[in-house]
Amino acid sequence: MMEVIDLRSDTVTRPTAEMREAMAGAEVGDDVYGEDPTVNRLEERAAEVMGKQAGLFVPTGVMGNTIALKLHTEHGQEIICDSRGHILNYELSMMAWFAGCVARSIPTSDGLLDWAKVKAEIRPLGPHAAQTGLIEVENSHNVGGGTVYPQEQLDEICDGAHAMGLPVHMDGARIFNASAALGIPVSQIAAKLDTVMFCLSKGLGAPVGSMVVGPRSLMDRGRLYRKRLGGGMRQAGILAAAGLIALEKMPARLVEDHSNAKMLAERLSQMPGISLDPAKVRTNILIFDVAGTGLSAAEFSARMKPLGVLMIAFGPTLVRIVTHYDSPLKACSVAAEKIQEMLDTL
Ligand SMILES: *Cc1c(COP(=O)(O)O)cnc(C)c1O
Helix, strand or coil, X not given: CCCCEECCCHHXXXXXXXXXXXXXXXXXXXXXXXXXXHHHHHHHHHHHHHCCCEEEEECCHHHHHHHHHHHHCCCCCEEEEECCCHHHHCCCCHHHHCCCCEEEEECCCCCCCCHHHHHHHCCCCCCCCCXXXXXXXXXXXXXXXXXXXXXXXXXXXXXXXHHCCCCEEEECCCHHHHHHHHCCCHHXXXXXXXXXXXXXXXXXXXXXXXXXXXXXHHHHHHHHHHHHCCCCCCCCHHHHHHHHHHHHHCHHHHHHHHHHHHHHHHHHHCCCCCECCHHHCCCCEEEEECHHHCXXXXXXXXXXXXXXXXXXXXXXXXXXXECCCCCCHHHHHHHHHHHHHHHHCC
C-alpha cells in the first residue's frame, strides 16, 4: 500500500508513544470540581511557561478563543482583527454568537497588524459608532502563510492599546512555531499580551486540547464560560497527560518542521508555474500560487491525491502545505518529487 504523505495540516499529527503511555497511566479526578490533578498541573505549567498567572484547559482552540473574546468584551462592541484572521473566518462567527460583537477587520498583506493601522480603527462609543472592546492578533498567522510578528511590532500594538485602556488577545494556536522562528521564549512573545490561546494539538502533537492563559480573575470567569459552551470535562487528565508532554517536550523539535518547510519552499519555487517566495516561509506553513500551471488550486491538490500527497486548496489558485512531525524530511522530499512528477504530466 502506498504510504500517504499528509501535508494538509499539522492537525493530522497523532499522539506519540510517550503520550499514549502517559495517558494510560494518568492520575485523574473530576475536573468540573477542580479535582483532576493532571489537568491542574497542566494549567499551572502552561501559565508558567507563558509567564501568566493562570491557565484554562479547553477541548479546542475555537473554544479557547471564544472564551477569551467574551472575557474581554461586552455585547455590542467591536473587535479589531486582521481580515484573514481565524476568529473571523473559521470560527462560525462565535464572536457574534457568544460575545455579541462584530469584527472591525483590517486588510493586510501577510496577516500581521501594526499599531498605526490598529489605532486608526479604534472607536469610542458615540451616537453612531460601537465602541472597540478588544484588539486581537494571530501569531503565527495561518492564512498569511505562517508569518510571525516581529516582537517590537507586537509590543507596540500592546503598549498603544493599553494606553487607550484596551486589552489585547493573541490567537497563538501556533505561538510555539512563532517562538521557534524568532528564537525567543513564548513568555517573551506573550509578555505584554493580556490573554493567549494556544493549541497543544497541531504541531505539538497532543490528540486533543488547547489552553487559554492570562490573569487568574479572568481564567476563573473563563471556567464558567467553558461550562456554558459544554466544555466542562470530567476525567480530562487523560488528555492533559498528553498535553503536558506536548508542552514540555515537543516545542524543541519544531525547528525541524520549519527547515522541512523551507526545503519544500525552495524546491517548489524552482518549479515552472508555481510561485512563492521561500524567504517568506518562516514556520511550518507554506502557501503557493499555482496559477502559472494552468490548474486551479482544487485541481492541483486533486491531482496530487492519487500520487499519495495531500494538501489543501486555500483559494482559487492558492495551495497550502503544512509540515509536522509525521512528515519528516524524507517524506517532504518525496512530496517535492511527486509534485514535480505531476507537473511533468501537464
Ligand atoms: C487551528 C487554529 C485554531 C483552533 O482550532 P481548533 O480546531 O478549534 O483547535 C485557532 N486559530 C488558528 C490560527 C488555528 O490555526
